[in-house]
Amino acid sequence: MGAEHNNIVLESELESLYQVSQVLSRSLDFRETLTEVLSRLSDTAKLRYGMICLQDDSSGELLVTALHENPAPFNTVRYKPGEGVVGAIMSSGKPLVVRRISDEDRFLDRLGVYDPELPFVGVPILIGDETAGVLAAQPLGSISLLKLHERFLQMVGNLIGQSVRLAKKVEDEQLALKDERDSLRRKVRGEHGFSNLVGHTPSMRMIFDQVRQVAKWNTTVLVRGESGTGKELVANAIHYNSPRSNGPFIKLNCAALPDTLLETELFGHEKGAFTGAVNQRKGRFEQAHGGTIFLDEIGEITPTFQAKLLRVLQEGEFERVGGVKTQVVDVRVVAATNKDLESEVQEGSFREDLYYRLNVMPIQMPPLRDRKEDINDLSRFLVSKIAKSQGRELSIDDGAVRLLMHHDWPGNVRELENCLERAAVMSGEGAIDENAINLSGLKPILDQSYSQVNGNSKIDIDDPDLDERERVIAALEQAGWVQAKAARLLGMTPRQIGYRIQTLNIKVRQM
Template identity: 60%
Template sequence: MHEHIIHSHTDECPPPGGFCRTHELNIQLLAALYAVSRVLSRSLDFNETLRDVLRVLHDEAGLTRGLISVLDPETGKLNIRTIYTPEGPILDDNQYGPGEGIIGLILEKPRTIKLVRVADEPRFLNRTQIYSPELPFIAVPIKVGGDLKGVLAVQPEAPEDGLLEERAQFVEMVSNLIGQSLSLSMAVAQEKSSLLEERDLLRRTVRHQFGFDSMVGRSAVMRRVFDQARMVAKWNTTVLIRGETGTGKELIANAIHYNSPRARNALVKLNCAALPENLLESELFGHERGAFTGAVEARKGRFEQAHGGTLFLDEIGEVSAAFQAKMLRILQEGEFERVGGSKTIKVDVRIIAATHRDLETAVEMGDFREDLFYRLNVMPLFLPPLRERIEDIPEIARHLLTKIGNDQKRKLKLTDMANRRLANHEWPGNVRELENCLERAAVLSDDGNIDVDLIRFPSVRERTTPRPIRATASAPPENFHRPAVNPNSGGNSEVDIDDPNLSEKERVIAALEQAGWVQAKAARILGMTPRQIAYRIQTLNIEVKQF
C-alpha cells in the first residue's frame, strides 16, 4: 500500500510578501468546509444533499470525481449512492464487498487510505472508469456512532504537490459531517417508515371498522340502504342522509367516505345546528386575520380542510335562509371567499349532508330553499327508525354490548327475557337510546349478565298490543293487528299462550286476561308459582287491572 510521504521543504514559509502553499490551501479548504456545512444543513433529502456536497468539493476544494457509497445492512456490501465528475453527476450501480479494491479494503478495515498515484496501486480496480491513473486518490470511512456506514472517495485535480496529508484531513472532516447528516437522515427515514406503517394500519382498521360488511343490520330495509350506500360510495355524488335522530346517519357517512376513492384524504364533520350563524360561516369558510374581533390570525375553514376529501354536514336542515344562499354557491361553483377576505378559493370537496327534518315540507313552507334542496338531494338515503326493524335489535344489542364490554374490560350477556323486553319498546331515540339503555344496564350488573330487571327506560313507551299474525285468504288488510286465537277455544278471542310468536310480556298479559286478572289463577295457567308471576308483573312493567 502506497502511503503519502511528507516531503521536506527548504523554501521559507511563508515567503516574503505572501503566503506559503499550505496556508493558501487551508484558506481554500476552510471556505469549502463552510460551504459543505451549509449544504448539509439545507435539506433532509439525503441523495440530493450528497450530490451537492460532491459538487462543492469539486468546485471549491479542487477534489474532483467524488464518490459516496453506503453500506447495505442486508448484503453487507457498499453500494455506490452518487458520483460527481467534471462533467456533472452520473449514475452507477457498482457494489464493493470486503477486500474488493481500495473501497473494499475500507469495508474490511475502516481507515483512511491515501494514494500518491493511482497507477502505482495494483489493487485499485477503477470499476467506475472515471479516475485518472496519474493523479492521487483519497478514500475515508463514513461512520455513525463508531460504526461504518459508507465511504467517501475523491481525487485531487492536480498531481501530488506535497499537501496530500492536508487534503486527506479535510476529507475526513467532510466525512464526519456526512456521518452526522446520514445519522439524521436515517432517523428521519425510520420515523417516516414507522409513521407510514401506522398510517396504513389505521387506514386498514378504519376501513374494516366502517366497512359495509361490518355494519350491523340484516333486515331487508337496512340491506337496501347498505347496497345504495355501497354503490354511491364509488362516485363523487352528493348524498343526503335522512332519518330520525339516533338512526346512524353519521355511521353511514363514515362508511361512504372510507369506502370511496377519497378515503386517503380527510373526512371533516360539522354539526350545523351546534353553532350560531355568525360562527357557522367562519367555521365553514374560514376567516382572514382581522376579519372580526379576536381573529388574530388567518384560519382555514372546514371546506378547505376537507379539500380532496369529504365534508359531512349534519343537521343541514337547521341552517338559516341567509346562510342557505351561501351554501348554494359553493355547492354549485365549488368556490368561496373567507370571512373578511376577497380572494376566491376553489376546493374539491364531496358533500354528505344529513337531516332529521322533513325538507319537502320545509320547502313548501319557505323555510328551506328549493334550489338548495335539489342540490343536496342528488342521492337520498332514508334510514328507518329502530321500531320499523325490530328484527335487527338482537344483533345490534350484541354489537353494542361487545363495545360496552370492551370499555368495561369484561364480557356482557343479555338473557332471553331481556331481549324480549328490548323488542317490546318503541325506541323513540332509536339506536342511541338502545345504546344508553344497555350501558345503564351494564353499569347495574354485578356479574355481566343483564336480566330483564336491569332493562329500564326513563319513560315507559312499550307496545301493549300483541304482534300481528300472518294473514290468511280472508284476512283483513296488512295493517290490521289481531291476537293469535286458540283453535280449541270454541271460537272465542282468547290468546294462545303457547304461541311461539308471543313475547314474555304478551304471554303473561294473556294469562292474566284469561284468569280475570287473578294472579294465582294466571300462575297456574303458566305453570308458575304466585311469587314468580308477581315478579314477572313487576319486571315487565305490567299495569294490573283492578275489578
C-alpha cells in the same frame, strides 16, 4: 516556496470545508446534497472524481450513492465488505492512500471514471465508532500533499457521517410516522366503515348497496331519517370507503349555531373582520379541501344562510367573512336531516334550488321499530362496543334480547345503545340478562305476537324456550288478562303472579 504552496492548499481546503458544511446544513434531497458536496470538493480543493458509498442496512453492502463527473448511471454499482479498494476501507475502518491507483491490485474500476495515473485517497465515513460508508477522490497536484488530502477528507467524512446519522434518524422517524398514520387509518376505517352498519333486513341491505355505490363518486348525498337512526354512521362509511378516505372528514351540526356563527364556522374569517377576530381563520370548507364535509341537521338553517350555502355547493366558491378574495375548494358534501324537506319547500321555508342540490342521492334510514329483526345483531354489536369502552368482558343473553324486541324504540338505535349501557352498569358481573334490562328503566311495549288470534293463544306456556316474562305474558293472554286465572295456569297464587307482573315490568292490559 513549498511552505507557501502548502498554505495555499490549506486555505483552499479550509474554504472547501466551509462550503461543504454549508451544503450539508441545507434541507435538500440527501442524494443531491452529497452530489453537491463532491462538486465543491472538486472546485475548491481540486479533489476529482469524488465518490460516496453508503452501507445498505438490509444487505450490508456498499452502494454508490453519489459520484462526481460521471456520465453513466451508477445506481446499481455495489461492493461487498472487503471487496476492492472501497470494500477494504469499509472492512478496516481505516483510510487508504495510493500514489497511483493503477498500481493497486485491489482496484476493480467498476465505475470506469478514475484516472489510472492519479493518486487515490479513500477514508471511512464514521458514525461514532461504526463505519457507515466510504468517501474517496483523486487529488491533483504534488504527491507530497497526500497526507494533507487524507486528513482533509477525514474531516469531510466526519461531517458527512453526522449528516448521514441525522438523515437516517429523520428517515426512521418518517417511517414510524407513516406506520402510525397507516395504523390509525386502518383503525379509523375499521371504526367508521361498513362494520358499524349492522343489520340484515331488506331495508338495511339496500342501504349497504347504496353506500357502496355512492362512495365511489363525488355525488352529494342527503341522509334522511329520524333522530338516532345512524345517519352519521352512514356519512362515515361513505367517506372512509371513498377515494377521498385519505383526505379530511370534517363534521358540523348546523342546528348548534346561529347564522352569524355558522357563516364564520363554515367559511372562516379574515383578521379584523369583527370584534375578536385577531387572526385569520380557515372555515370548515377549507379544512375539508380534498376530503368530505358532513353537514348534520341541514334542515335547520335559515333561508338567508341557505342562499350562501347554495353557492358553495354549486360552484365550490366562497369568501371568508370580512374578505374579498374568492376561495375555491374541492369538497364532497354529505348532509343529513330528520325533517320533511318537501313540506318545507312547499311552505317556502326551505329553498327549492338548495333542496335539489342536496337531494342528488338520498339515503333513507329506517326507524328501528321497522327492523326489529336487526335488534339481535345490533344488541350484540353494541354490547361489544360498550365492553371495549368499559374495559371489561360483557355478554347479553337471549332472554334479554327478546325483551328488547318487545319495545317500540321511539329513540331508535341511540335509545337502544343508551339502554344497553345502563344495563351494563347494572350488571356487576358483566352478564346482561332480563333483570338488568328491567333495572335499566326500559318500559317494554307488548309485542303483537302475544295477542290472541280468534280467541286462541299462539303461545305455549310450557315451551322451554320461553323466558319467565314471556311465559307470564302468555298465561295472561290465555286468561284474558285475569290474574287469578293466569296464576292457576302457571301453578301460582294470585299474590305470586302479582309480584311477577311488578318485578318483570309487565304492562297490564285492560280487557
